[in-house]
Amino acid sequence: MADVYIDPHVHMVSRSTDDYVRMARAGCAAITEPAFWAGYDRSSPQGFFDYFRQLTEFEPRRAAQYGIRHHSWLCINPKEAEDPVFAREVIGLIPGFLDRENVLGIGEIGLNKNSRNELEILEAHLQLASDHGLLVLVHTPHLEDKLKGTRLILDAIRRFPKLDPGRVLVDHVEEHTAPVVLDRGFWCGMTLYPDTKCTPQRAVDIIERYGSERIWMNSAGDWGHSDPIAVPKAQMEMRRRGHLESLVRKVTFENPERFLSQSGRFSAEPLRPTAPDVTR
Amino acid sequence: MTRAQVVDAYFMEHRARLLDVAAFLDRVDRAGAGEDDFRMRAFRKALALLGDGGPDRARRVLELFSDPTTEPVAKAGMKGASGAHDPSRGGG
Numbered sequence: 157m158a159d160v161y162i163d164p165h166v167h168m169v170s171r172s173t174d175d176y177v178r179m180a181r182a183g184c185a186a187i188t189e190p191a192f193w194a195g196y197d198r199s200s201p202q203g204f205f206d207y208f209r210q211l212t213e214f215e216p217r218r219a220a221q222y223g224i225r226h227h228s229w230l231c232i233n234p235k236e237a238e239d240p241v242f243a244r245e246v247i248g249l250i251p252g253f254l255d256r257e258n259v260l261g262i263g264e265i266g267l268n269k270n271s272r273n274e275l276e277i278l279e280a281h282l283q284l285a286s287d288h289g290l291l292v293l294v295h296t297p298h299l300e301d302k303l304k305g306t307r308l309i310l311d312a313i314r315r316f317p318k319l320d321p322g323r324v325l326v327d328h329v330e331e332h333t334a335p336v337v338l339d340r341g342f343w344c345g346m347t348l349y350p351d352t353k354c355t356p357q358r359a360v361d362i363i364e365r366y367g368s369e370r371i372w373m374n375s376a377g378d379w380g381h382s383d384p385i386a387v388p389k390a391q392m393e394m395r396r397r398g399h400l401e402s403l404v405r406k407v408t409f410e411n412p413e414r415f416l417s418q419s420g421r422f423s424a425e426p427l428r429p430t431a432p433d434v435t436r
Numbered sequence: 437m438t439r440a441q442v443v444d445a446y447f448m449e450h451r452a453r454l455l456d457v458a459a460f461l462d463r464v465d466r467a468g469a470g471e472d473d474f475r476m477r478a479f480r481k482a483l484a485l486l487g488d489g490g491p492d493r494a495r496r497v498l499e500l501f502s503d504p505t506t507e508p509v510a511k512a513g514m515k516g517a518s519g520a521h522d523p524s525r526g527g528g
Contacts, residue, residue, distance in 0.1 A: 193515075238512045269512035270503070299517035303502040332498040357446075358494065396445065397437055 159404070161387050162424055163187045164412040165264070165293070165327060165345060165374035168215055168226070169207075175377070175384045176222040182388040185409075186225040186424035188416060189215060190264035190293050193235035195379055201245040204232065208249065212256040223429040227422055229263030229293050230254075237268070237277035247280055254288060260419040261285065263293025264327060267305040270297060278312055286316045291419050292324040296333065299352065306333045310340055323418055327374070328353055334362050338370060343415050347376040348386035356390035360397060368403060372412045457483075478520035503527055 160183045168176070168189055179187075189211060191204075198204060211228040219226035230253055232246040253259060265281040267274045285292045292313075297305035306326070313319055326337045327345035330353065337344040346362060347353040354362070359373050377384035387408055394404045409424070416422035437445065464476070472480065482497045490496070501520045505527035521527060 235515050268515060270508055271512040272508045272510060274512060275508050297517070299519045300501050300503050300521045301517055303499065304505060307506070308508060330498055331492070331495040332502065361494070 159183050159388075159391060159401075159408075160185045160424075161391065161408040162372075162412040162416075163375050163377075163384070163387050164325075164372055164416065165190060165347065165376045166384055167192055167376070167378040168219065169210055170379035171377055171384055173218070173222075176219060176224060178385050180222040180224055180429075182385045184224055184387075185426065186227065186422070187219065188227040188229065188260060188293075188412075188422075190229040190295070191231045191233060192264060192295075192378065193233040197236055201242065201249060204246045205249055208253050212253055212258055216258050217430075217433060220427060220430045221432055223427045225423055225425070225427050227258045227260050227416070227419075228256075229261055230259060231262050231265045231281055232277065233264065234266050234268040234274045234278065234295060234297075237274045238271060240273050240276050243273075243277040244280060247277070247284060250284060251288075254290070257421060260416060260421055261291030261293065263291075264295035265292065266295035266309050267297050268295075268301070270301055270305045270308060275308065275312065278309065279315070282313060282316045282319060286318045289318075291416070292319065294324060294326045296326060296328045298328075302328070302330065303332055306336060310336070310342070313342075322370075325372075325415060328376070329362075330354055331358070331362060331365075334366055334371075338366055343370040343372070346371070346373050348373055348383065348390055349376065350381050350383060352381075356386065356393040359390055360393050360399075363394075363403075363407060368407050368411070370411070370415075371407060372415070373408060474522045474524070475518060475520040 163184055166187050166189060191211060208230055216226040230250045232243045237243045262281050262285040265278055267278060294309055296302050296309060313324060321341035325343040325345055328347045329337055329344045334344055346359040348356055348359055373387055373390050375384050375386040376382060391404050391408055413424055478501055482500055485496055485500060486493055503521040
């Protein structure tokens, strides 16, 4: 039996049921799924209403068939935030979903190309999180835009004094942004991607450099080149280097459990796989 | 891990990656003469950085590829990223 782990950032709406099987066999107990860009811009806010239903109704049932607990985060992703009028209409839908039992908070919000409109919509999301006392999951930009975007995002969060950095996770950090995020008291996430973010080896390097407090690893598996069983591969990398089992468990289970449990809705308790609902 | 253990564990993997870089540069050359674009100029600077003997190579390579400006841009334009900052967009 594989060691249990949590994948706190994975876009299962883009993945097959075969991936759920592989994740369950690799020891995945629970996942959290942030709202994100579908690969194309949705044509209406109603498209987001349907997407939020998928994240809060259908996907938890699908995951449960494989014994995996599913949780979600809601937002309009920064890649669709360049039209502020449209984005604010979508944000207006979110309060209607906040009482769903698998919703943990607002995410993944942040910046993509570091534009003024993206920043405006980031602040609208932060206001919503602040008003409702919600956890926040932050997306930091890709590649050449990451360092600048991370600084802009951290400065924006600081303008909301009711948002406790201990309840905000800044995701997709790499060697140049991890210390910036940790030094300001936030949690940070390392995304294990084949090409464009951290490899398992580099993620373990970062833990060795900056410690194991307020840090987790995720696959961010989606419709692009990604690997939904990247977290157990990072567990293997830690063991290969001789790290203690207690440290492996801390960064791949206990840390995400500690952060996510602040929502009052997260659970990684063992779940017996459920039968598919053939009536639907 | 000791220094020797690190080399034992990772040498072959990174020897292969080094050859991938070498073969990529050969492929670019074989494709014909021409000017390097901003991505390849940054790539060649990064290669030089690897050999400078300094610490924190991964952080410094990432910073070398990063947009050095600090103000939000007026409009997002494209959604994707190219992997290196284009100085023609400002910021040197």
